[in-house]
Amino acid sequence: MGNPISFLMLFPLLVIVNGMTIGDVKESQIYIVYLGDKPQHNDERIAESHDDILASAVGSKEEAKKLMVYNYKHSFSGFAAKLTKAQAKKLAEKPGVLRVLPDGRHRVQNTRSWISLGLSHVGFPNNLLHQANMGDGVIIGVVDSGIWPDSEAFNDEGLGPVPARWKGVCKSDGLFNASKHCNRKIIGARWYIKGYLHETGVNVAQFNETPEGTPSPIDIGGHGTHVASTVAGSFVSNVNYYGLDMGTFRGGAPVPD
Numbered sequence: 186m187g188n189p190i191s192f193l194m195l196f197p198l199l200v201i202v203n204g205m206t207i208g209d210v211k212e213s214q215i216y217i218v219y220l221g222d223k224p225q226h227n228d229e230r231i232a233e234s235h236d237d238i239l240a241s242a243v244g245s246k247e248e249a250k251k252l253m254v255y256n257y258k259h260s261f262s263g264f265a266a267k268l269t270k271a272q273a274k275k276l277a278e279k280p281g282v283l284r285v286l287p288d289g290r291h292r293v294q295n296t297r298s299w300i301s302l303g304l305s306h307v308g309f310p311n312n313l314l315h316q317a318n319m320g321d322g323v324i325i326g327v328v329d330s331g332i333w334p335d336s337e338a339f340n341d342e343g344l345g346p347v348p349a350r351w352k353g354v355c356k357s358d359g360l361f362n363a364s365k366h367c368n369r370k371i372i373g374a375r376w377y378i379k380g381y382l383h384e385t386g387v388n389v390a391q392f393n394e395t396p397e398g399t400p401s402p403i404d405i406g407g408h409g410t411h412v413a414s415t416v417a418g419s420f421v422s423n424v425n426y427y428g429l430d431m432g433t434f435r436g437g438a439p440v441p442d
Contacts, residue, residue, distance in 0.1 A: 215254060215288035215380050216273045220262040220281055231258040239266055242276040254379060267383065288380055304437060320438020324351060324372070325417050329409030331402045332374065334366035336410060338418035338434065341369035343441045359401030366402075370419060374402035 218238070224231060235256050239249040254265040265288065268276070277285040304314040317323075332339070347369055355367035355374050367374060378400050382388060404410045418436030425431045 213267045213269050215265055215383060216268045216276070217265050217286045217288060218263050218276055218282060219284040219286070220264075221283050223258060223260065223262045228258045231262055232256045235262075235264040238279060238282065239264065239276070241279060242272050243268075265380075314437075317438070319440045320417065321440050322348060323417075323438060324348060325438070327409065327413045327416065329404075329412050330406045331376070331404035331409045332371060332413050333404045333407070333410040334361075334371055336414065336418075337421045338410075338414035338436065339368070339370045340419050340421075342419070344369040347372050356402075359399035360403045361401040370417075376400055376402050 218235075220235075220238075224234075235258075236246055236249050236253065239253060240246045243249055243252060249266075252267045254267060257263040257265075273285050273287070276282055304312060351372055353373035353375075355363040355372065356376075357363040358376055361374060361376075363374070414434075414436055416436050417438050417440075418434060419439050421434040423431060424434040
């Protein structure tokens with residue numbers, strides 16, 4: 186059996202504020218600072234260089250460490266930081282800074298049926314879906330509201346081992362139990378919420394008082410589950426919508442056939 190089709194479930198990249206009042210939060214916001222391709226030296230040195238660049242705009246390394254949120258040092262070089270408009274403008278003028286973007290929310294969208302795109306899994310043995318071997322060996326990353334791991338769409342029946350090139354993690358958090366909810370289909374899950382907390386002034390303790398409890402990769406709203414299953418849901422037989430249209434459900438790259 187070949188490698189599985191799998192995914193990494195994430196939440197939009199966001200940040201938290203410590204020691205700020207709600208008034209302070211409104212004055213600052215998260216900015217993404219893009220520095221281009223990742224340099225060849227080690228990741229620790231890249232993070233230090235980010236601190237240096239931020240310090241040059243905010244006055245000191247101590248202040249830079251307080252404002253730094255995330256360091257991007259794998260696929261590209263950059264960072265996220267809590268900044269005022271003036272600080273963001275100053276950073277944008279620094280040598281080596283290619284772009285400074287304010288963090289923002291994106292409205293979730295749905296997708297079309299794979300069948301309407303000519304990617305039927307039956308009757309068309311030469312279409313792109315079959316040429317791609319149903320997505321065998323592909324690792325898919327989904328940035329969305331989370332995942333409902335108990336859905337049959339994420340069963341790993343018939344899948345091979347997790348690809349050796351996979352370097353991510355499946356992290357237990359809140360209602361999400363990595364040992365129970367991750368398998369050869371869902372091979373990674375992480376939750377990123379700090380930016381949302383910063384923007385709203387909400388803290389994690391307040392989340393603990395809600396029905397869903399501590400924030401986690403568990404999908405409460407359903408959109409992330411919808412998108413993930415549309416992209417790579419496994420074959421599920423005898424599916425219907427309130428008794429209508431009995432048939433087989435599957436994602437765009439389900440594996441196996």
